[in-house]
Amino acid sequence: MAMWQKRDRILDSPVTEVTASxxxxxxFDDSDCRKxxxxxxxxxxxDSQKAxxxxxxxxKSQRLRxxxxxxxxxxxxxxxxxxxxxxxxxxxxLLLGIYATLFSTISLAIAIWQPRYGKWIxxxxxxxxxxxxxxxxxxxxxIEIASAGLYISFLGQYLTRRSLESRGIGxxxxxxxxxxxxxxxxxxxxxxxxxASTTVxxxxxxxxxxxxxxxxxxxxxxxxxxxxxxxxxxxxFSGQVRQNFGNVIVLKKDCWAPIDALVDxxxxxxxxxxxxxxxxxxxxxxxxxxxxxKVIMGxxxxxxxxxxxxxxxxxxxxxxxxxxxxxQESSSDxxxxxxxxxxxxxxxxxxxxxxxxxxxxxVEFPDxxxxxGFGEHSVKASVVSPTSNTLCVNMRQSEVAxxxxxxxxxxxxxxxxxxxxxxxxDWYKDTANISLQSNLSQTRVETIFRWGPxxxxxxxxxxxxxxxxxxxxxxxxxxxxxIYLLVKSPNTTDYTxxxxxxxxxxxxxxxxxxxxxTRTLSSDCDADALxxxxxxxxxxxxxxxxxxxxxxxxxxxxxxxxxxxxxxSNSSLVHxxxxxxxxxxxxxxxxxxxxxxxxxxxxxxxxxxxxxxxSINATFDNRTIKGAPIPATFFPYDVVVQTQQYRxxxxxxxxxxxxxxxIIIFVVxxxxxxxxxxxxxxxxxxxxxxxxxxxxxxxxxxxRRRTAGEGPVGNHGSDVxxxxxxxxxxxxxxxxxxxxxLGGGKRDGRLFIGFExx
Numbered sequence: 001m002a003m004w005q006k007r008d009r010i011l012d013s014p015v016t017e018v019t020a021s022x023x024x025x026x027x028f029d030d031s032d033c034r035k036x037x038x039x040x041x042x043x044x045x046x047d048s049q050k051a052x053x054x055x056x057x058x059x060k061s062q063r064l065r066x067x068x069x070x071x072x073x074x075x076x077x078x079x080x081x082x083x084x085x086x087x088x089x090x091x092x093x094l095l096l097g098i099y100a101t102l103f104s105t106i107s108l109a110i111a112i113w114q115p116r117y118g119k120w121i122x123x124x125x126x127x128x129x130x131x132x133x134x135x136x137x138x139x140x141x142x143i144e145i146a147s148a149g150l151y152i153s154f155l156g157q158y159l160t161r162r163s164l165e166s167r168g169i170g171x172x173x174x175x176x177x178x179x180x181x182x183x184x185x186x187x188x189x190x191x192x193x194x195x196a197s198t199t200v201x202x203x204x205x206x207x208x209x210x211x212x213x214x215x216x217x218x219x220x221x222x223x224x225x226x227x228x229x230x231x232x233x234x235x236x237f238s239g240q241v242r243q244n245f246g247n248v249i250v251l252k253k254d255c256w257a258p259i260d261a262l263v264d265x266x267x268x269x270x271x272x273x274x275x276x277x278x279x280x281x282x283x284x285x286x287x288x289x290x291x292x293x294k295v296i297m298g299x300x301x302x303x304x305x306x307x308x309x310x311x312x313x314x315x316x317x318x319x320x321x322x323x324x325x326x327x328q329e330s331s332s333d334x335x336x337x338x339x340x341x342x343x344x345x346x347x348x349x350x351x352x353x354x355x356x357x358x359x360x361x362x363v364e365f366p367d368x369x370x371x372x373g374f375g376e377h378s379v380k381a382s383v384v385s386p387t388s389n390t391l392c393v394n395m396r397q398s399e400v401a402x403x404x405x406x407x408x409x410x411x412x413x414x415x416x417x418x419x420x421x422x423x424x425x426d427w428y429k430d431t432a433n434i435s436l437q438s439n440l441s442q443t444r445v446e447t448i449f450r451w452g453p454x455x456x457x458x459x460x461x462x463x464x465x466x467x468x469x470x471x472x473x474x475x476x477x478x479x480x481x482x483i484y485l486l487v488k489s490p491n492t493t494d495y496t497x498x499x500x501x502x503x504x505x506x507x508x509x510x511x512x513x514x515x516x517x518t519r520t521l522s523s524d525c526d527a528d529a530l531x532x533x534x535x536x537x538x539x540x541x542x543x544x545x546x547x548x549x550x551x552x553x554x555x556x557x558x559x560x561x562x563x564x565x566x567x568x569s570n571s572s573l574v575h576x577x578x579x580x581x582x583x584x585x586x587x588x589x590x591x592x593x594x595x596x597x598x599x600x601x602x603x604x605x606x607x608x609x610x611x612x613x614x615s616i617n618a619t620f621d622n623r624t625i626k627g628a629p630i631p632a633t634f635f636p637y638d639v640v641v642q643t644q645q646y647r648x649x650x651x652x653x654x655x656x657x658x659x660x661x662x663i664i665i666f667v668v669x670x671x672x673x674x675x676x677x678x679x680x681x682x683x684x685x686x687x688x689x690x691x692x693x694x695x696x697x698x699x700x701x702x703x704r705r706r707t708a709g710e711g712p713v714g715n716h717g718s719d720v721x722x723x724x725x726x727x728x729x730x731x732x733x734x735x736x737x738x739x740x741x742l743g744g745g746k747r748d749g750r751l752f753i754g755f756e757x758x
Contacts, residue, residue: 081684081731090682093153097676100146101669107143108662111222114230114649121225121646123369129646132225140219147665148180148212154672155205156685160723163686168722168736176205177687183213204668211664218658225646227372232642237364237381238634239356242617243625245386245504246549248273250629251613274559280609281560282573283315288605292597301594306332309592312350312605316612317358323522324352324608325508327387334582334598335589344394344494344582344590345448348600351385352611353510353523356620356637361512365643368516376644379512382535383620383637384543385523386611387505390600391449392487392498394584399443400486400495405431406464413464420568423463428476431461449499460484460497466565469575473563475554481545483553485562487574487599489581496581498603502549502611504619506533506541532621535638541622549614556610577602686723686731695723695731 083089119125121132155177163169197203243250252269255276259268291310295302302309306326314322326332328349337345361379368375405427406413412424443459446452451459460474468490475483482501489496508525509532525531533541557563564571580599584590592598597605619625620637650656686692720736 083682083684085680087681090680093150093682094676096146096153097150097669097673100143100150101673103139103143104147104662104665104669107140107219107223108666110648111219111659111662114647116230116643116645116647117225118645119366122366122374123372124366129225129227129372129374132646136224137216137220140216140223143219143665144212144215147215147669150672151205151208151212151668152177152180153682153685154675156687157679157682158201158675160683160686161679163721163723163733165722168720170720172199172202174687174692176202179205179209180212183209207664208668211661211668214658214661215665218661221655221658222650222662223648225648226651227374227644228647228649228651229376229644230642230647232380232640234638234640236636237357237360237379237639238636239360239383239620240617240632241619241625241635242630242632243619243628244546244548245618246502246546246552246614247618247628248548248551248555248614250617251552251555253629254616270555273555276613277556277610278559280315280613281556281606284313284609285573285602285606287313287315288597288602296595304592304594305329306348306592309597309601312352312601312608314352314609314612316355316609317519317521320358320519320521322353322612323520324350325523325525327351327505327507327525332592335591338584338590341448343445344584346390346392346582346598346600348390348598348604349387350390350604350608350611351387351505351508351523351525352608352615353512353521354381354383354385354620355521355612355616356383357381357510357512357639358521361514365514368514368644370516373516373644374646376515377513378642379639380524380530381510381512381637381639382530382532383510384504384506384532384622385508385510385525386502386615387508388500388502388604388607388611389545390498390500390603390607392496392581392598392600392603393445393448394492394494394496394581395443395445396494399445400497402443403460403497404462404465420467421464423566427463434458434461445497449497457481462486463566465495467568469570469578470565470568471562471571471574471577472565473557475550475557481547481550483550483557485557485603486565487578487581488565489578489583491579491581492583494584496599498599500553500603500607501545502553502614503543503545506536506543506622507531530640536622549611552610552614553607556607560606695733 117125117132121127121129123129127135159169159173159176162173197206251273255269255272257268257272288310292302295310306329309326311326312324314324316322326348328347331337331347332349334344334346337347357379360381361377365377366375401407405411406421406423408430410430412427412430413421414424416422446454446459449459450457456479458477458479460477460480462472462474462484464472466472466486466488468488471485471487473483473485477484482499485498485500487496487498508523509530511520511522511524513520513522560573561569561571562574564574577599580597580602582590582593582598617632621635623635650658684691686695721733722736723731724734725731
C-alpha cells in the first residue's frame with residue numbers, strides 16, 4: 001500500500017508445497033526461519049506461547065520496547081510500518097490533536113464561565129446574533145469532527161501496538177472503531193457491545209462515542225450565545241456631579257427657554273424653573289388622583305396603613321415611570337400621633353430614586369430590541385435617595401394667632417370685606433428683628449415642628465389669615481431649612497400649618513429596570529441591604545435637611561400659587577388641597593382616610609418632581625461639593641446588575657445535564673494528545689478496513705468449520721489475536737494458544753499466509 005514504507009526483503013523463503021494430509025504443524029513450521037531471523041534482527045521470537053513464558057526479568061514494558069520502541073529509533077523488525085516523528089502524517093495527526101484539545105478546552109471554559117457578550121454580540125454590535133450562532137455552530141462541528149478523528153487515530157495506534165505485544169486484541173476491540181463511524185453498529189452487534197463495555201477501553205470508547213455524537217447539540221446549548229437573563233453581578237457605574245442637592249442656581253442655568261437673556265436677564269431662569277415646576281407638579285398630582293379614583297371606582301377602599309396606599313410617581317422623564325416610596329410609616333400613623341400630642345399630626349415622608357442611575361443606565365446599556373429582549377436589565381444602586389418630609393398639624397385659631405402678623409400690636413393692615421384684615425405689602429419689615437427666644441413661638445407645637453432655641457430653628461410668621469379654600473406661604477423663614485404653608489379647610493374650624501423640607505436619605509437604594517417598551521426607576525426602602533447607609537461605616541453620614549433645597553421648594557410653591565390666600569384668589573389646586581385636611585371627629589380617633597389622600601400626601605406628590613430635578617447632576621453619596629457648581633466630574637458608585645443579553649451557558653437549568661458531554665470530550669482529547677506526545681510518530685493502522693483486509697486476505701484458517709458468508713461464531717468474539725510476521729516477513733494475525741493464524745489459508749495446494757509488507 002501507499003502508506004507503507006517499502007524495504008528490501010532480507011529473507012527470501014520459498015513457499016512450501018503442501019497437501020491436505022500435511023499436518024498443521026508442518027504447514028506452519030517456521031522454526032528455521034525464526035533462527036535465521038533471530039541472527040539478523042536480534043528479536044524476532046513472535047510465537048505467542050513463548051512470549052507469554054518469557055523470563056520474569058523480561059517485563060511487559062521491556063518486551064514492548066523490544067518489539068516496538070519508535071520514540072527513539074524505528075526498530076528493524078517494524079521500520080516498514082513506522083512513520084517517523086517528522087513524517088507529515090505524524091505532524092498532521094499531532095496538529096489535529098492540538099486543535100481538538102485546545103478548542104474543546106475553550107468550549108468547556110466558556111460553558112462554565114458563561115460570559116456575557118454585551119455589545120459585541122447584538123443586533124447593532126460587532127457580530128449580529130445570526131452570524132455569531134453560525135460561527136459557534138461551525139466551531140462546534142469542527143471540534144466534533146476533529147475529536148472523532150483523533151479518537152479513531154488513537155484506537156488504531158493503541159490497538160495496533162497492543163497487537164504487536166503478547167496481549168493481542170479481540171474482535172470486540174476491532175469493533176470499537178465502528179462505533180464512531182456507525183453509531184448504530186453498537187446496538188446491532190450486541191455481543192461486541194457486551195464484551196467491549198466490560199473493559200476500560202471499551203467503556204471509555206462507548207462514552208467517547210456518545211459524547212462526540214452529542215457534542216454539537218451540547219455546544220449549541222451551553223456554548224453558543226443566546227439571549228438570557230443573567231445572575232445578579234456586582235460592579236460599579238460612574239455618575240456626573242456638578243452641584244450639591246437642591247442648587248437652584250444650577251436649575252435656573254439648565255432650564256430650557258428660548259428667551260434671550262438680553263431681553264430678561266433677571267427673571268428668565270426663575271420663570272423657566274417655575275413653569276417647569278408647575279407643569280410637572282400638576283401632571284404628577286393628576287396621575288396620583290387618578291390612581292385614587294380607580295381604587296374607589298373599583299369598589300375598594302385604600303388602607304389606612306401608609307405602606308399600602310397609592311404611592312407617588314414623577315413625570316420628570318417622559319420615557320420612564322418614576323416611582324417613589326412612603327417611608328417611616330411608624331411616624332405617619334395619625335392615630336398614634338393623636339394619642340401622643342392630642343391633635344391631628346399628619347407626618348409623611350417620601351423617598352424618590354436618584355436620577356443618576358437613570359443617566360448611567362442609558363450609557364451602560366443599549367436600548368432593548370423588540371422581539372428578542374436584548375438589552376433588558378435591572379440595576380440596584382447604592383446611592384442616597386432624595387427625600388421630602390411634609391408635616392401638617394391642625395391648630396386652633398388661638399394657637400395660631402401669635403404667628404399671624406395682623407394680630408400683633410401695632411400691625412399695619414387694611415380692612416377688607418367682612419372686616420377681613422389685609423397686611424401691608426411690606427409687612428415683613430416689622431418681623432426682621434424677631435428672635436428665637438420670642439414668646440411668639442409659645443404655640444404648644446414647638447416640639448412637633450422643632451422650633452425655638454433648643455433646635456436652633458425659627459418659626460414662621462404669616463402676614464394674615466387665609467379664608468376657607470385658601471392658603472398662605474412663608475418661604476423665607478430666617479435660619480430655617482423649611483417652607484411653611486397655612487391652610488384653611490372648610491371642614492373644620494382649625495387651621496393647618498404644613499412644614500416641608502428635603503434631605504438626602506441613606507435608607508433606600510435606587511432600582512432601574514428596562515424592558516422592551518417600558519422603563520421604570522424606583523426607590524427600594526424595604527430594609528434593603530443595598531441601601532447607601534448599609535455600604536458605609538455606621539454613623540459616618542448624618543443627613544440634615546438641605547437649605548439649598550428650601551429655595552427650590554420656594555420656587556415650586558410660588559409656581560403652584562400656594563400663596564394665593566393673600567388675595568383670596570380661591571386657587572383650584574388649593575381648593576382641592578384644603579379638602580384633604582384630616583379632621584378630628586369626636587366620635588372616632590382620627591386616621592388616614594381610606595377614600596382619599598391626606599393633604600401631606602398630596603403636597604409630597606406635588607413636589608416630588610422638583611425633588612428629582614434638584615438631584616440631577618447632584619451628589620449621590622455623603623460628599624459635599626465645595627464651591628458648587630463645579631465642572632462636570634465623574635464619581636463611581638456600587639451597583640448590582642442583572643442583564644438580558646447574549647451570553648453562554650444553559651438557557652434553562654435542566655440543560656446543565658449536558659455538561660458531562662463537554663467534560664468527556666475535554667478529558668478524551670487531552671488523554672489522546674498526551675498519548676501522541678508520549679508516543680511520537682505513527683505506525684500503520686491495521687484497524688483501517690483496507691489494511692485489515694490486506695492482513696486477512698484469503699480465507700481464514702477456520703473457514704473449513706463454518707458456512708461460507710457466515711460471520712464470527714462461537715467464541716471468536718472472545719479470542720485474542722496478535723500481529724506476527726511469518727517466515728516471509730509478512731504480517732499476519734495469529735490466535736493466542738494455537739499454531740494457526742487468522743489470515744492463513746490454502747489455495748491450489750499451497751499455503752498462503754497473511755500479507756506481504758511491501
